[in-house]
Amino acid sequence: MNKITLQILKGTRDFLPLQYILRKRVIEIIARTFEGFGFEPMETPSMEYAETLEGKYGEEGDRLIYKFEDRGGRKVALRYDLTVPLARTMAMYHVEKPFRRYQIAPVWRADKPQKGRFREFWQCDADIVGSKEVWADAEVIAVGYYAFKNLGFNDFTIRINDRKLLNGIALYGGVTEKEMAGFFRIIDKADKVGWDEVKKELADKNFSAESIEKTIALMVDETQGNRAIQRLKTTLKGISSAQEGIAEIEEIQRCLANLGVDKRNILFDGSLARGLDYYTGPIFETIIEKPRIGSISGGGRFDSLIGMFSGNDVPATGTSLGLERIITVMEELAMLPMTPTVSQVLVTVFARDLFGESLSVASELRSAGICAEVYVNDDKLKKQLDYANKKSIPLVIIIGPDEKEKGEVVLKDMEQKIQAMVPRQELVNKIKPMVVASSR
Amino acid sequence: MNKITLQILKGTRDFLPLQYILRKRVIEIIARTFEGFGFEPMETPSMEYAETLEGKYGEEGDRLIYKFEDRGGRKVALRYDLTVPLARTMAMYHVEKPFRRYQIAPVWRADKPQKGRFREFWQCDADIVGSKEVWADAEVIAVGYYAFKNLGFNDFTIRINDRKLLNGIALYGGVTEKEMAGFFRIIDKADKVGWDEVKKELADKNFSAESIEKTIALMVDETQGNRAIQRLKTTLKGISSAQEGIAEIEEIQRCLANLGVDKRNILFDGSLARGLDYYTGPIFETIIEKPRIGSISGGGRFDSLIGMFSGNDVPATGTSLGLERIITVMEELAMLPMTPTVSQVLVTVFARDLFGESLSVASELRSAGICAEVYVNDDKLKKQLDYANKKSIPLVIIIGPDEKEKGEVVLKDMEQKIQAMVPRQELVNKIKPMVVASSR
Numbered sequence: 107m108n109k110i111t112l113q114i115l116k117g118t119r120d121f122l123p124l125q126y127i128l129r130k131r132v133i134e135i136i137a138r139t140f141e142g143f144g145f146e147p148m149e150t151p152s153m154e155y156a157e158t159l160e161g162k163y164g165e166e167g168d169r170l171i172y173k174f175e176d177r178g179g180r181k182v183a184l185r186y187d188l189t190v191p192l193a194r195t196m197a198m199y200h201v202e203k204p205f206r207r208y209q210i211a212p213v214w215r216a217d218k219p220q221k222g223r224f225r226e227f228w229q230c231d232a233d234i235v236g237s238k239e240v241w242a243d244a245e246v247i248a249v250g251y252y253a254f255k256n257l258g259f260n261d262f263t264i265r266i267n268d269r270k271l272l273n274g275i276a277l278y279g280g281v282t283e284k285e286m287a288g289f290f291r292i293i294d295k296a297d298k299v300g301w302d303e304v305k306k307e308l309a310d311k312n313f314s315a316e317s318i319e320k321t322i323a324l325m326v327d328e329t330q331g332n333r334a335i336q337r338l339k340t341t342l343k344g345i346s347s348a349q350e351g352i353a354e355i356e357e358i359q360r361c362l363a364n365l366g367v368d369k370r371n372i373l374f375d376g377s378l379a380r381g382l383d384y385y386t387g388p389i390f391e392t393i394i395e396k397p398r399i400g401s402i403s404g405g406g407r408f409d410s411l412i413g414m415f416s417g418n419d420v421p422a423t424g425t426s427l428g429l430e431r432i433i434t435v436m437e438e439l440a441m442l443p444m445t446p447t448v449s450q451v452l453v454t455v456f457a458r459d460l461f462g463e464s465l466s467v468a469s470e471l472r473s474a475g476i477c478a479e480v481y482v483n484d485d486k487l488k489k490q491l492d493y494a495n496k497k498s499i500p501l502v503i504i505i506g507p508d509e510k511e512k513g514e515v516v517l518k519d520m521e522q523k524i525q526a527m528v529p530r531q532e533l534v535n536k537i538k539p540m541v542v543a544s545s546r
Numbered sequence: 547m548n549k550i551t552l553q554i555l556k557g558t559r560d561f562l563p564l565q566y567i568l569r570k571r572v573i574e575i576i577a578r579t580f581e582g583f584g585f586e587p588m589e590t591p592s593m594e595y596a597e598t599l600e601g602k603y604g605e606e607g608d609r610l611i612y613k614f615e616d617r618g619g620r621k622v623a624l625r626y627d628l629t630v631p632l633a634r635t636m637a638m639y640h641v642e643k644p645f646r647r648y649q650i651a652p653v654w655r656a657d658k659p660q661k662g663r664f665r666e667f668w669q670c671d672a673d674i675v676g677s678k679e680v681w682a683d684a685e686v687i688a689v690g691y692y693a694f695k696n697l698g699f700n701d702f703t704i705r706i707n708d709r710k711l712l713n714g715i716a717l718y719g720g721v722t723e724k725e726m727a728g729f730f731r732i733i734d735k736a737d738k739v740g741w742d743e744v745k746k747e748l749a750d751k752n753f754s755a756e757s758i759e760k761t762i763a764l765m766v767d768e769t770q771g772n773r774a775i776q777r778l779k780t781t782l783k784g785i786s787s788a789q790e791g792i793a794e795i796e797e798i799q800r801c802l803a804n805l806g807v808d809k810r811n812i813l814f815d816g817s818l819a820r821g822l823d824y825y826t827g828p829i830f831e832t833i834i835e836k837p838r839i840g841s842i843s844g845g846g847r848f849d850s851l852i853g854m855f856s857g858n859d860v861p862a863t864g865t866s867l868g869l870e871r872i873i874t875v876m877e878e879l880a881m882l883p884m885t886p887t888v889s890q891v892l893v894t895v896f897a898r899d900l901f902g903e904s905l906s907v908a909s910e911l912r913s914a915g916i917c918a919e920v921y922v923n924d925d926k927l928k929k930q931l932d933y934a935n936k937k938s939i940p941l942v943i944i945i946g947p948d949e950k951e952k953g954e955v956v957l958k959d960m961e962q963k964i965q966a967m968v969p970r971q972e973l974v975n976k977i978k979p980m981v982v983a984s985s986r
Contacts, residue, residue, distance in 0.1 A: 112638045112855060115593055115622065120635050123586030123647060130587050142912045144889035144919025146563030147570050151666055152592065152652060153555055174614030177656050182555065195560050198552045202936050204922050207563060212592065216617050226591055237922040241901060245922060252912070364905035366913070415552060449584035461681060465804035472582045472692070473806070479584025482644050482677040482685060496642050 117217070117225030127445050132257065132433055133210055136230045139253040140208040143245060145232045148207040150191035152214075156181040162190045162414070164291070164383055170215045184214040188231040189411070189424065196235050196422070197415035203236025210429075222399070222434060233424030235412070240354045243388040243407055244361030246425045250392060250403050251367050253427060258441045259394070262402070264371055266390045267378035268355050269406070271338070274348020275376070278341075279321035280314065287383050289313065293325070294379040297400070301326060325377040335374055354388055384408045388423070397438050403427040446498040449479040450541040454490040456506045463505045467515060467533070474534040476541055494520055501540060503533075557657070557665030567885050572697065572873055573650055576670045579693040580648040583685060585672045588647040590631035592654075596621040602630045602854070604731070604823055610655045624654040628671040629851070629864065636675050636862070637855035643676025650869070662839070662874060673864030675852070680794045683828040683847055684801030686865040690832060690843050691807050693867060698881045699834075702842070704811055706830045707818035708795050709846070711778070712765075714788020715816070718781075719761035720754065727823050729753065733765070734819040737840070741766060765817040775814055794828055824848045828863070837878050843867040886938040889919040890981040894930040896946045903945045907955060907973070914974040916981055934960055941980060943973075 114120060121129060137147070156173050163171070163186060172184040185191060188209045196205070210230045217223055232249050234242040247264060254262055272293075273286060281289050292307045301322060308318045324338060335352060342348035355374055362372055380389045387407035394402055405425030413419035436442050453468040455461045464480050471478035479499065481490045487504065494502045504516040515533060518525040519540070528536050554560060561569060577587070596613050603611070603626060612624040625631060628649045636645070650670045657663055672689050674682040687704060694702055712733075713726060721729050728751065736744045741762060748758045764778060775792060782788035795814055802812055820829045827847035834842055845865030853859035876882050893908040895901045904920050911918035919939065921930045927944065934942045944956040955973060958965040959980070968976050 111595075111597070112634065113595060114591055114634075115595060115616075115620065118591035118593055120591070120639070121589040122635070122639060122641065123588050126587045126589050129589075141888040142915070142917050144887075144892075144917055146888050147566045148563050149561040149566050149569075151554055151558035151560070152654070153558055153666065155551075155553060155555060157551070172616070176555075176612070180555065194552065194554075195562070199560070199562060201562065202933055206919065214592075226593065234922060239922055239924065241895075241905075241920075242922040244905075245920065248909075360902065361905055364902040364909065366906075366909045447584075448581040448586050452584075455681075462800065462804040465681075465684075465801055466806075469688075469804065469806045475582070477582050477584055479646065480681075480685065482674060482679055482682040484679065493642055 115225065117219030117223075119224065119226070123448075124446055127448065128436075128442050129429075129433060131442065131445070132429065132436065133228075133230070135256050136253045136427060136429075137208070137210060139256050140230075140232045140249060142252070143206070143232070143249045145206040145208040145249065148192075148195075148209055149211065150185070150188075150195060150209070152185050152212070153182050154185060154191060154194070156183040158194055159183045159186050159190055162384070162411070163187070164381075170217050172214045172216050185211075186215060187213050188229050188426070189233070189408070192231070192233055192235075192424075193408075193412045193422075194415050196412045196420060197417075201235075203420075204242065205235040206232070207235075208232040222431065224430060228429035230427040230429055231424055233422060235420060235422040237423075238409070238421040240357050240388060241361055242421075243354075243390075243423045244358045244365065246405060246423055247358065247390055248362060248365040248367055250390075250405070250425045250427060251362075251371060254392065254402075257432065257436065259435075261395060262371060263373050263393045263395070264390055265373050265375040265378045265393060266355060266358060266388065267375055268351035268388050269385050270347045270354065270387060271342075271351025271376070272379060274342050274345040274351060275321050275324045275338075277347065278324070278345055279317040279319075281317055281321065285313070290379045291381055291383075293377070294381040296377055296379075330373055330375050330377075332374060334376060338376065351387075358388060380404060380406055382406075382408075384411045386410060390425070394435055397435060399431050399435055401428070402431045402435065448477050449497065449499045450476055451478045451501045451503060451537065452490070452494045452497075452499045453478055453480040453503045453505075454487060454494075455481050455484065456487065456504060458484050460505060460507065460510060463510050464503075467503060467505060467530070470530075470534060471537065474538065476534070476537055491518075491520075501537065555665065557659030557663075559664065559666070563888075564886060567888065568877075568882055569869075569873060571882065571885065572869065572876065573668075573670070575696050576693045576867060576869075577648070577650060579696050580670075580672045580689060582692070583646070583672070583689045585646040585648040585689065588632075588635075588649055589651065590625070590628075590635060590649070592625055592652070593622050594625060594631060594634070596623040598634055599623045599626050599630055602824070602851070603627075604821075610657050612654045612656050625651075626655060627653050628669050628866070629673070629848070632671070632673055632675075632864075633848075633852045633862075634855050636852045636860060637857075641675075643860075644682065645675045646672070647675075648672040662871065664870060668869035670867040670869055671864055673862060675860060675862040677863075678849070678861040680797050680828060681801055682861075683794075683830075683863045684798045684805065686845060686863055687798065687830055688802060688805040688807050690830075690845070690865045690867060691802075691811060694832065694842075697872065697876065699875075701835060702811060703813050703833045703835075704830055705813050705815040705818045705833060706795060706798060706828065707815055708791035708828050709825050710787045710794065710827060711782075711791025711816070712819060714782050714785040714791060715761050715764045715778075717787065718764070718785055719757040719759075721757055721761065725753070730819045731821055731823075733817070734821040736817055736819075770813055770815050770817075772814060774816060778816065791827075798828060820844060820846055822846075822848075824851045826850055830865070834875055837875060839871055839875055841868070842871045842875065888917050889937065889939045890917045891919070891941045891943060891977065892930070892934045892937075892939045893918055893920040893943045893945075894927060894934075895921050895924065896927065896944060898924050900945060900947065900950060903950050904943075907943060907945060907970070910970075910974060911977065914978065916974070916977055931958075931960075941977065 385406040389406035391401040391404040407423040468480040502518040825846040829846035831841040831844040847863040908920040942958040
């Protein structure tokens with residue numbers, strides 16, 4: 107028999123149950139939070155025509171799109187994110203607006219795999235299409251906040267800024283409209299490379315020393331928080347785009363207070379730029395300090411993207427939670443209870459001719475909503491108990507010939523290391539509270 | 547602005563919320579049923595090395611694998627099914643056995659798209675690895691049965707046969723071991739093309755008239771059910787593989803009875819062959835008569851597939867539920883309650899300066915686990931009520947200046963077309979039973 111080389115592609119992962127149970131739990135909590143805000147689930151294909159995706163992500167992004175020709179010679183691409191496919195659907199179909207949808211799904215990028223960066227990874231997006239009000243921005247910021255709270259996060263900061271304010275700052279510094287996208291793409295790197303490096307890069311791109319000095323002075327750390335907003339209001343008096351941006355940020359803050367979002371988790375940050383070209387208004391991202399892993403969510407308003415498909419602009423805003431980083435942090439901080447198995451009970455098989463009894467008991471438990479696994483090999487009981495131990499299945503049932511005759515079973519609590527005889531007809535009622543306590 | 551052609555690839559689909567809510571519900575019911583039997587969730591990458599998938603699906607299957615070269619020049623393929631990736635993982639990692647896993651995920655086939663056949667579609671697989679006992683086959687058959695019951699199906703038939711019995715029948719008819727795979731691939735078409743066509747095709751492939759007559763006489767419709775088993779037992783006396791197959795089928799039937807599976811949903815069918823080459827023992831599929839759509843699940847024992855990766859055989863058996871056909875049937879039979887939206891309440895905005903009130907009310911409802919959407923445009927109230935009607939959101943809340951002052955809200959039941967004033971502090975308790983009744 108030809109043995110095949112056993113490997114998977116770099117940047118892709120197998121998730122065995124031990125990892126995937128946790129992953130699924132996180133996805134469910136995020137989905138439930140999104141639905142709590144009235145976001146509806148939606149799906150788009152993994153494959154799109156390449157031209158649908160091209161030209162949306164900037165030069166570097168475009169290079170990372172997985173593209174190939176299918177058997178019909180069509181140029182096909184794997185989904186790079188969930189936002190551009192959303193924009194396409196919003197141009198293709200009529201939906202009642204304001205339209206809320208979420209999508210939790212894999213995306214693919216032909217990136218260099220490294221720690222925490224994968225070629226196949228999941229995004230969790232919630233967007234509102236068809237509202238130009240910053241109320242919508244507040245809603246998507248809040249849904250992200252509650253998703254993190256529901257996952258058990260407390261120490262995180264949602265940094266908020268506004269592209270209109272940034273434009274105002276850039277204008278104030280003498281940067282032209284045409285130069286702005288390039289300008290902000292460099293500013294966006296400050297977190298990673300530091301402000302000195304940013305200044306150098308801007309100078310390399312021929313921004314004047316005065317422009318650089320004036321703009322960055324208004325964006326650096328000292329200008330965070332609400333006092334910074336007041337200072338900017340004064341400094342940028344007369345620059346209407348800046349004043350508009352500031353007004354939007356202030357209204358978002360009021361909305362977030364009404365939505366019960368803790369002030370301590372929110373921070374105006376004049377230096378936040380977000381890399382993507384298509385943002386047009388409020389922008390935001392969520393930062394974790396411990397462990398330092400960068401942003402675990404990001405988003406903003408993109409009022410022109412849908413227009414690239416439909417020909418006329420439709421306002422939209424959204425947030426994207428990064429599942430991989432969220433799970434990395436939760437694992438590092440041991441934030442999730444270990445759920446090593448979905449099985450709540452293992453029904454062992456005492457002897458070949460008693461297997462039918464084991465099946466009947468398993469079937470009764472299952473009808474009562476208890477997750478019951480039946481051991482399907484004719485192995486020694488000791489081996490079966492070892493199996494339950496290794497898998498951390500909390501309860502084990504044994505039915506020998508004596509038990510069968512008396513209409514009883516042996517119920518073993520593997521953690522407490524105790525066992526008891528339980529009449530068959532009392533078994534479900536006996537087990538139910540035990541498995542609820544171990545909670546799934 | 548360049549307008550892009552708006553289209554998606556043939557054989558792929560967008561699922562807007564109206565469709566996707568239903569789809570998600572079906573997936574959840576199947577997942578919950580699988581977990582009830584102790585199957586653990588697991589995931590493998592969408593992309594695999596092409597050589598991992600090649601040579602497992604027969605010539606025709608291999609042709610339908612999506613293959614391309616990635617930027618590193620690696621030959622890459624999109625997952626064609628969930629069974630071969632499972633076999634790869636079972637050879638790559640150590641897991642406690644008997645190992646139960648399920649996976650509900652998309653697969654891709656470069657097939658000709660037609661009604662009910664897609665290039666991207668979902669499979670729901672449950673498998674047990676590491677048990678040679680037919681107990682395991684009975685468990686995977688039963689988990690499929692309960693999944694269909696939990697989805698609301700009643701009129702379906704699980705047809706069961708055994709490759710060992712088929713081998714015995716073929717031997718009895720003079721078909722050699724070498725010819726068998728080809729023989730069964732033709733037999734498998736009987737459902738689609740009829741027995742006359744099958745006979746003709748077998749004759750074309752040089753099977754003797756006597757072989758064809760003798761084998762098909764033992765497989766056709768008249769030989770279904772338990773009396774057929776008894777006849778085959780006698781006719782094939784002395785052919786050990788046939789007797790083994792019959793014994794397996796009988797033991798599976800006993801196990802299914804213990805598992806509470808209704809006898810009327812189970813049928814021995816000597817003509818069932820299943821197309822895939824890799825089956826080695828019991829095989830089964832689920833048929834719906836109304837509407838006639840073919841099989842909605844299929845599976846069987848594949849004791850040699852993992853050996854293609856690991857070098858030594860590991861017994862395994864599993865079932866695969868076809869999500870697309872299941873949903874097609876459920877839609878045609880109107881089996882699922884329409885859930886047009888996840889939103890249980892729409893909180894309207896009475897006026898711009900009262901929006902904060904609307905947000906506070908929405909936030910209170912959400913904290914109580916109620917899915918509350920807040921309307922995020924400054925539109926006339928009539929337009930907001932129209933929106934709720936079009937989306938079938940059952941409850942609407944209005945907070946005008948009077949209500950704000952009195953600490954009350956207007957609660958409208960959109961279906962009953964009634965409304966009432968409700969004090970803010972009683973709102974959650976008032977709404978909770980109403981949304982539970984409309985059930986999600």
